[in-house]
Amino acid sequence: xxxxxxxxxxxxxxxxxxxxxxxxxxxxxxxxxxxxxxxxxxxxxxxxxxxxxxxxxxxxxxxxxxxxxxxxxxxxxxxxxxxxxxxxxxxxxxxxxxxxxxxxxxxxxxx
Amino acid sequence: xxxxxxxxxxxxxxxxxxxxxxxxxxxxxxxxxxxxxxxxxxxxxxxxxxxxxxxxxxxxxxxxxxxxxxxxxxxxxxxxxxxxxxxxxxxxxxxxxxxxxxxxxxxxxxx
Numbered sequence: 001x002x003x004x005x006x007x008x009x010x011x012x013x014x015x016x017x018x019x020x021x022x023x024x025x026x027x028x029x030x031x032x033x034x035x036x037x038x039x040x041x042x043x044x045x046x047x048x049x050x051x052x053x054x055x056x057x058x059x060x061x062x063x064x065x066x067x068x069x070x071x072x073x074x075x076x077x078x079x080x081x082x083x084x085x086x087x088x089x090x091x092x093x094x095x096x097x098x099x100x101x102x103x104x105x106x107x108x109x110x111x
Numbered sequence: 112x113x114x115x116x117x118x119x120x121x122x123x124x125x126x127x128x129x130x131x132x133x134x135x136x137x138x139x140x141x142x143x144x145x146x147x148x149x150x151x152x153x154x155x156x157x158x159x160x161x162x163x164x165x166x167x168x169x170x171x172x173x174x175x176x177x178x179x180x181x182x183x184x185x186x187x188x189x190x191x192x193x194x195x196x197x198x199x200x201x202x203x204x205x206x207x208x209x210x211x212x213x214x215x216x217x218x219x220x221x222x
Binding site: 003004033035040041042043044045048050055056058059090097099100101102103104105 | 112115145147152153154155157160200202204208209210211212213214215
Protein backbone atom coordinates (compact mmCIF):
# COMPACT_ATOMS: atom_id res chain seq x y z
CA UNK A 1 0.00 0.00 0.00
CA UNK A 2 1.59 3.26 -1.14
CA UNK A 3 1.06 6.50 0.71
CA UNK A 4 0.38 9.98 -0.62
CA UNK A 5 3.13 11.42 -2.82
CA UNK A 6 3.46 15.09 -3.67
CA UNK A 7 5.68 16.70 -6.28
CA UNK A 8 7.74 18.72 -6.45
CA UNK A 9 8.96 18.99 -2.86
CA UNK A 10 10.18 22.55 -3.29
CA UNK A 11 9.93 25.21 -5.97
CA UNK A 12 10.49 28.90 -6.46
CA UNK A 13 8.30 30.99 -8.74
CA UNK A 14 8.13 34.63 -9.68
CA UNK A 15 5.13 36.82 -8.87
CA UNK A 16 2.59 36.63 -11.72
CA UNK A 17 3.62 33.17 -12.87
CA UNK A 18 1.49 30.06 -12.78
CA UNK A 19 2.27 26.84 -10.89
CA UNK A 20 0.99 23.26 -10.90
CA UNK A 21 1.42 21.00 -7.89
CA UNK A 22 0.77 17.27 -8.08
CA UNK A 23 -0.53 14.66 -5.68
CA UNK A 24 -0.93 10.93 -6.04
CA UNK A 25 -3.49 9.49 -3.65
CA UNK A 26 -3.15 6.39 -1.50
CA UNK A 27 -4.30 3.16 -3.09
CA UNK A 28 -8.05 2.65 -2.52
CA UNK A 29 -8.76 6.34 -1.81
CA UNK A 30 -11.17 8.28 -4.05
CA UNK A 31 -11.07 11.73 -2.46
CA UNK A 32 -8.31 14.33 -2.45
CA UNK A 33 -8.20 17.49 -0.34
CA UNK A 34 -5.72 20.36 -0.65
CA UNK A 35 -4.57 22.57 2.21
CA UNK A 36 -2.34 25.65 2.41
CA UNK A 37 -0.17 26.19 5.47
CA UNK A 38 1.26 29.68 5.69
CA UNK A 39 4.02 30.44 8.18
CA UNK A 40 2.79 30.34 11.77
CA UNK A 41 -0.68 29.10 10.88
CA UNK A 42 -2.47 25.79 10.77
CA UNK A 43 -3.33 24.24 7.42
CA UNK A 44 -6.27 25.98 5.68
CA UNK A 45 -8.70 24.08 3.44
CA UNK A 46 -8.49 25.03 -0.24
CA UNK A 47 -10.80 22.49 -1.87
CA UNK A 48 -11.66 18.82 -2.17
CA UNK A 49 -12.20 16.54 -5.16
CA UNK A 50 -14.33 13.44 -5.12
CA UNK A 51 -14.57 11.23 -8.20
CA UNK A 52 -13.18 13.99 -10.43
CA UNK A 53 -15.65 16.67 -9.27
CA UNK A 54 -15.01 19.56 -6.88
CA UNK A 55 -16.72 18.67 -3.60
CA UNK A 56 -16.31 21.74 -1.43
CA UNK A 57 -14.14 24.82 -1.42
CA UNK A 58 -12.60 27.02 1.23
CA UNK A 59 -12.08 30.76 1.20
CA UNK A 60 -9.63 30.91 -1.71
CA UNK A 61 -9.95 32.98 -4.91
CA UNK A 62 -10.75 31.42 -8.31
CA UNK A 63 -7.11 31.60 -9.38
CA UNK A 64 -6.72 28.49 -7.19
CA UNK A 65 -8.11 25.63 -9.25
CA UNK A 66 -7.77 21.90 -9.32
CA UNK A 67 -8.28 18.68 -11.16
CA UNK A 68 -8.74 15.06 -10.21
CA UNK A 69 -7.95 12.31 -12.68
CA UNK A 70 -9.60 8.89 -13.18
CA UNK A 71 -6.83 7.28 -11.11
CA UNK A 72 -7.76 9.75 -8.30
CA UNK A 73 -4.49 11.64 -8.49
CA UNK A 74 -4.88 15.40 -8.40
CA UNK A 75 -3.37 18.73 -9.40
CA UNK A 76 -3.54 22.11 -7.73
CA UNK A 77 -3.06 25.05 -10.12
CA UNK A 78 -2.43 28.59 -8.99
CA UNK A 79 -2.49 31.43 -11.54
CA UNK A 80 -1.12 34.94 -11.20
CA UNK A 81 1.02 34.04 -8.20
CA UNK A 82 1.26 36.57 -5.37
CA UNK A 83 3.90 36.84 -2.69
CA UNK A 84 1.34 35.73 -0.08
CA UNK A 85 0.92 32.43 -1.92
CA UNK A 86 4.28 31.38 -0.47
CA UNK A 87 3.38 28.46 1.78
CA UNK A 88 3.48 24.72 2.28
CA UNK A 89 0.78 23.01 0.22
CA UNK A 90 -0.48 19.74 1.64
CA UNK A 91 -2.52 17.11 -0.11
CA UNK A 92 -4.58 14.50 1.74
CA UNK A 93 -6.37 11.51 0.28
CA UNK A 94 -9.24 9.63 1.87
CA UNK A 95 -12.01 7.19 1.17
CA UNK A 96 -14.93 9.58 1.29
CA UNK A 97 -14.62 11.60 4.50
CA UNK A 98 -12.84 8.88 6.48
CA UNK A 99 -9.17 8.43 7.31
CA UNK A 100 -7.26 11.35 5.80
CA UNK A 101 -3.69 10.43 4.79
CA UNK A 102 -1.40 13.36 4.13
CA UNK A 103 1.58 13.82 1.86
CA UNK A 104 4.70 15.63 3.04
CA UNK A 105 3.82 18.76 1.10
CA UNK A 106 5.23 21.10 -1.55
CA UNK A 107 7.04 24.18 -0.30
CA UNK A 108 6.26 27.05 -2.71
CA UNK A 109 8.22 30.28 -2.54
CA UNK A 110 7.03 33.24 -4.62
CA UNK A 111 9.61 35.98 -5.17
CA UNK B 112 -14.66 29.13 9.39
CA UNK B 113 -14.21 27.30 12.68
CA UNK B 114 -11.81 28.64 15.32
CA UNK B 115 -9.71 25.77 16.65
CA UNK B 116 -7.21 26.75 19.32
CA UNK B 117 -4.29 24.77 20.66
CA UNK B 118 -2.24 25.47 23.74
CA UNK B 119 0.50 25.82 24.56
CA UNK B 120 2.06 26.95 21.29
CA UNK B 121 5.31 25.24 22.24
CA UNK B 122 6.88 23.49 25.19
CA UNK B 123 10.10 21.85 26.24
CA UNK B 124 10.09 18.87 28.60
CA UNK B 125 12.80 16.63 30.01
CA UNK B 126 13.04 13.05 28.86
CA UNK B 127 10.87 10.89 31.10
CA UNK B 128 8.42 13.67 32.00
CA UNK B 129 4.76 13.34 31.17
CA UNK B 130 3.01 16.19 29.41
CA UNK B 131 -0.31 17.19 27.94
CA UNK B 132 -1.74 19.79 25.60
CA UNK B 133 -5.16 21.13 24.78
CA UNK B 134 -7.29 21.59 21.71
CA UNK B 135 -10.44 23.70 22.10
CA UNK B 136 -13.18 24.26 19.55
CA UNK B 137 -16.78 25.43 19.21
CA UNK B 138 -19.04 22.54 20.21
CA UNK B 139 -21.68 23.23 17.57
CA UNK B 140 -21.73 21.32 14.27
CA UNK B 141 -19.13 18.83 15.51
CA UNK B 142 -18.51 15.55 13.67
CA UNK B 143 -15.01 14.34 14.63
CA UNK B 144 -11.74 15.43 16.23
CA UNK B 145 -8.44 14.41 14.65
CA UNK B 146 -4.98 14.44 16.24
CA UNK B 147 -1.88 14.37 14.06
CA UNK B 148 1.81 14.10 14.87
CA UNK B 149 4.00 16.02 12.43
CA UNK B 150 7.76 15.80 12.25
CA UNK B 151 9.66 18.34 10.19
CA UNK B 152 9.91 17.44 6.48
CA UNK B 153 7.59 14.46 6.91
CA UNK B 154 3.87 13.86 6.42
CA UNK B 155 1.45 14.53 9.28
CA UNK B 156 0.81 11.14 10.87
CA UNK B 157 -2.71 10.38 12.07
CA UNK B 158 -2.80 9.52 15.79
CA UNK B 159 -6.48 9.47 16.71
CA UNK B 160 -9.92 10.18 15.32
CA UNK B 161 -12.58 10.64 17.97
CA UNK B 162 -16.27 11.26 17.52
CA UNK B 163 -18.16 10.58 20.74
CA UNK B 164 -18.32 12.72 23.85
CA UNK B 165 -16.22 11.03 26.52
CA UNK B 166 -14.13 9.09 23.99
CA UNK B 167 -10.69 8.07 25.22
CA UNK B 168 -8.12 6.56 22.89
CA UNK B 169 -4.63 5.23 23.53
CA UNK B 170 -1.67 4.36 21.33
CA UNK B 171 1.36 3.25 23.31
CA UNK B 172 2.39 6.11 25.60
CA UNK B 173 0.05 8.60 23.91
CA UNK B 174 -3.61 8.97 24.80
CA UNK B 175 -6.38 11.46 24.08
CA UNK B 176 -9.73 12.41 25.54
CA UNK B 177 -12.67 14.25 24.03
CA UNK B 178 -15.37 16.48 25.53
CA UNK B 179 -17.73 17.62 22.81
CA UNK B 180 -20.17 19.34 25.19
CA UNK B 181 -17.58 21.83 26.39
CA UNK B 182 -15.49 21.72 23.20
CA UNK B 183 -12.07 20.44 24.14
CA UNK B 184 -9.69 17.52 23.71
CA UNK B 185 -6.53 16.69 25.65
CA UNK B 186 -3.53 14.82 24.30
CA UNK B 187 -1.31 13.15 26.91
CA UNK B 188 2.19 11.77 26.49
CA UNK B 189 3.49 9.59 29.29
CA UNK B 190 7.24 9.33 29.87
CA UNK B 191 8.27 11.60 26.97
CA UNK B 192 11.12 10.40 24.77
CA UNK B 193 13.28 12.47 22.36
CA UNK B 194 11.54 10.77 19.42
CA UNK B 195 8.26 12.31 20.62
CA UNK B 196 9.61 15.71 19.56
CA UNK B 197 7.24 16.95 16.86
CA UNK B 198 4.36 19.33 16.24
CA UNK B 199 1.00 17.96 17.40
CA UNK B 200 -1.92 19.22 15.35
CA UNK B 201 -5.58 18.88 16.12
CA UNK B 202 -8.30 19.31 13.53
CA UNK B 203 -12.07 19.42 13.82
CA UNK B 204 -14.23 17.81 11.16
CA UNK B 205 -17.71 19.26 10.91
CA UNK B 206 -20.61 17.91 8.89
CA UNK B 207 -18.91 19.39 5.85
CA UNK B 208 -16.07 17.82 3.97
CA UNK B 209 -12.98 19.51 5.36
CA UNK B 210 -10.83 19.75 8.44
CA UNK B 211 -10.32 22.92 10.48
CA UNK B 212 -6.85 22.85 11.99
CA UNK B 213 -5.33 24.54 15.01
CA UNK B 214 -1.86 26.03 14.77
CA UNK B 215 -0.28 23.11 16.59
CA UNK B 216 1.75 22.52 19.74
CA UNK B 217 5.47 22.16 19.12
CA UNK B 218 6.98 19.68 21.61
CA UNK B 219 10.70 19.37 22.24
CA UNK B 220 11.89 16.57 24.51
CA UNK B 221 15.32 17.25 25.97
CA UNK B 222 17.51 14.15 26.51
